[in-house]
Amino acid sequence: xxxxxxxxxxxxxxxxxxxxxxxxxxxxxxxxxxxxxxxxxxxxxxxxxxxxxxxxxxxxxxxxxxxxxxxxxxxxxxxxxxxxxxxxxxxxxxxxxxxxxxxxxxxxxxxxxxxxxxxxxxxxxxxxxxxxxxxxxxxxxxxxxxxxxxxxxxxxxxxxxxxxxxxxxxxxxxxxxxxxxxxxxxxxxxxxxxxxxxxxxxxxxxxxxxxxxxxxxxxxxxxxxxxxxxxxxxxxxxxxxxxxxxxxxxxxxxxxxxxxxxxxxxxxxxxxxxxxxxxxxxxxxxxxxxxxxxxxxxxxxxxxxxxxxxxxxxxxxxxxxxxxxxxxxxxxxxxxxxxxxxxxxxxxxxxxxxxxxxxxxxxxxxxxxxxxxxxxxxxxxxxxxxxxxxxxxxxxxxxxxxxxxxxxxxx
Amino acid sequence: xxxxxxxxxxxxxxxxxxxxxxxxxxxxxxxxxxxxxxxxxxxxxxxxxxxxxxxxxxxxxxxxxxxxxxxxxxxxxxxxxxxxxxxxxxxxxxxxxxxxxxxxxxxxxxxxxxxxxxxxxxxxxxxxxxxxxxxxxxxxxxxxxxxxxxxxxxxxxxxxxxxxxxxxxxxxxxxxxxxxxxxxxxxxxxxxxxxxxxxxxxxxxxxxxxxxxxxxxxxxxxxxxxxxxxxxxxxxxxxxxxxxxxxxxxxxxxxxx
Numbered sequence: 001x002x003x004x005x006x007x008x009x010x011x012x013x014x015x016x017x018x019x020x021x022x023x024x025x026x027x028x029x030x031x032x033x034x035x036x037x038x039x040x041x042x043x044x045x046x047x048x049x050x051x052x053x054x055x056x057x058x059x060x061x062x063x064x065x066x067x068x069x070x071x072x073x074x075x076x077x078x079x080x081x082x083x084x085x086x087x088x089x090x091x092x093x094x095x096x097x098x099x100x101x102x103x104x105x106x107x108x109x110x111x112x113x114x115x116x117x118x119x120x121x122x123x124x125x126x127x128x129x130x131x132x133x134x135x136x137x138x139x140x141x142x143x144x145x146x147x148x149x150x151x152x153x154x155x156x157x158x159x160x161x162x163x164x165x166x167x168x169x170x171x172x173x174x175x176x177x178x179x180x181x182x183x184x185x186x187x188x189x190x191x192x193x194x195x196x197x198x199x200x201x202x203x204x205x206x207x208x209x210x211x212x213x214x215x216x217x218x219x220x221x222x223x224x225x226x227x228x229x230x231x232x233x234x235x236x237x238x239x240x241x242x243x244x245x246x247x248x249x250x251x252x253x254x255x256x257x258x259x260x261x262x263x264x265x266x267x268x269x270x271x272x273x274x275x276x277x278x279x280x281x282x283x284x285x286x287x288x289x290x291x292x293x294x295x296x297x298x299x300x301x302x303x304x305x306x307x308x309x310x311x312x313x314x315x316x317x318x319x320x321x322x323x324x325x326x327x328x329x330x331x332x333x334x335x336x337x338x339x340x341x342x343x344x345x346x347x348x349x350x351x352x353x354x355x356x357x358x359x360x361x362x363x364x365x366x367x368x369x370x371x372x373x374x375x376x377x378x379x380x381x382x383x384x385x386x387x388x389x390x391x392x393x394x395x396x397x398x399x400x401x402x403x404x405x406x407x408x409x410x411x
Numbered sequence: 412x413x414x415x416x417x418x419x420x421x422x423x424x425x426x427x428x429x430x431x432x433x434x435x436x437x438x439x440x441x442x443x444x445x446x447x448x449x450x451x452x453x454x455x456x457x458x459x460x461x462x463x464x465x466x467x468x469x470x471x472x473x474x475x476x477x478x479x480x481x482x483x484x485x486x487x488x489x490x491x492x493x494x495x496x497x498x499x500x501x502x503x504x505x506x507x508x509x510x511x512x513x514x515x516x517x518x519x520x521x522x523x524x525x526x527x528x529x530x531x532x533x534x535x536x537x538x539x540x541x542x543x544x545x546x547x548x549x550x551x552x553x554x555x556x557x558x559x560x561x562x563x564x565x566x567x568x569x570x571x572x573x574x575x576x577x578x579x580x581x582x583x584x585x586x587x588x589x590x591x592x593x594x595x596x597x598x599x600x601x602x603x604x605x606x607x608x609x610x611x612x613x614x615x616x617x618x619x620x621x622x623x624x625x626x627x628x629x630x631x632x633x634x635x636x637x638x639x640x641x642x643x644x645x646x647x648x649x650x651x652x653x654x655x656x657x658x659x660x661x662x663x664x665x666x667x668x
Contacts, residue, residue: 003534003537006537010526308523311522314480314515314517314521315515315534315535316535316539318502319503319506320503402483404477404482407477407482
């Protein structure tokens, strides 16, 4: 064994109990840091998943970020034209099939078209303003949680009748429509069709469940009077975190406004940054406190071993080597603490994950926890670095021990 | 073709070049009232000398030894080892010189208590890193065997007697085969029998192994049997006497500064 390692290990062993407490201190810090990071990350992931599942990762709409330039502006650089209204253009995404085919060639995820139109559902002499959304049931299954939200039927029930409609369960309750009921749907454009209820859905969001209904894309296009056009493309990505970059590329490729879920919830995302900042501050503080234990043990050892240090230096060990001995001891404490802390953190996460929650306002029945190797690596790294730093000060002091003073003191 | 000139050799017992040399060395401890430990020391110690540094308590014997052994730095003056000035050396370089060229024996054995006897002896070899693990063990065991401690090699220092521990300290000092052994009151804490054993051991190093041994001692009977006696009073050398008859050189030379 290397001499430095041998001496360090011998010192550590000679103060087994105190070293044990220092290791336990670091382990506690690492363990609770991992648990906290797991909890924070888990709740963030849970929130993100809900957010991503509640809406598409990317929504491509027929809007433009800026009004199209006036033709004259394109021709005359210095022209200023007043009193003109922007060029009117027909709404809707043109050639949706071609665009979808093009995106599918590179997109790591799925696409579904949708046509949205505002209308009124009339049934049993009741009129309810509703958002009618035309979807392709097969594609929709791949991009949203609607199939899981279905009650009384599956999403493919939309294929059962020509003008099949799926309405929110609260809307159904409100107007008293059951499966098989024939409703009248009228849009603001004046289009009017009869539709048959083939199922309900329950999203859990009251407003959506009271004011939304789904029909087939074709039916939606009829209601919106835009045959062959759609309003939106909904995308689900395999990696929802890549939505921002993917949306930018789609917007660049197609020219249509592409909004990632992050952009749509910019304010919420920014709170994650603050949350993470708080988390890392607390985790750092925990590990800092743990490192005081390391400082304490290394200080004690260097104090006790002053004579040995003098002997080693008189034999010819350099200051650097003596310093290395004690920094290594601190690192051994840090490493031992990190390894034990990994185990403690994992067990704490298991224990927390096993706690059942029964709250009517929360869907989850367990605490959301994320098991991520990065938490372990980060906590371990911080524990090692802080232990190393905590050991450095006494190690430096020990290395500067003047052997003559100790030898004279002993004689 | 020019014939090679005959090599000039130094007379027996005197080195051609000093192995340790102190020139104008003073050591003053700073403070409100500065304390002078040694003052303007000039001394040359050659290869294969057996030197006693004597003097009353507080005369600066140990201070001089620590300066010669690079454990302390002079306030003024220069200490050279093997012709190399050491004052301007980096700490690491001085440590290296100490490790390779000098072996220390103190009044107390100063063995590391958690390590076995063999581990204590091999420690300087491991620090120097010039030998393989097997070679270090072989040399360590060889040294312990030569000093009659072979059967104790796996014991801890606290399992040995005072004399045995001091012999282990000598074995440790010899670990890297340094040309110089510096001993600070090596018999000071031993009974007369153990003192005699340790003295004979040191004498044997000079007599049979060609080592330079410099020992601080207040025991005049021991100093009288050494080949050179340097006496200090109040931090100054007051006499430097060579008495080489003990090693059979057939002459008794006295030099006084």
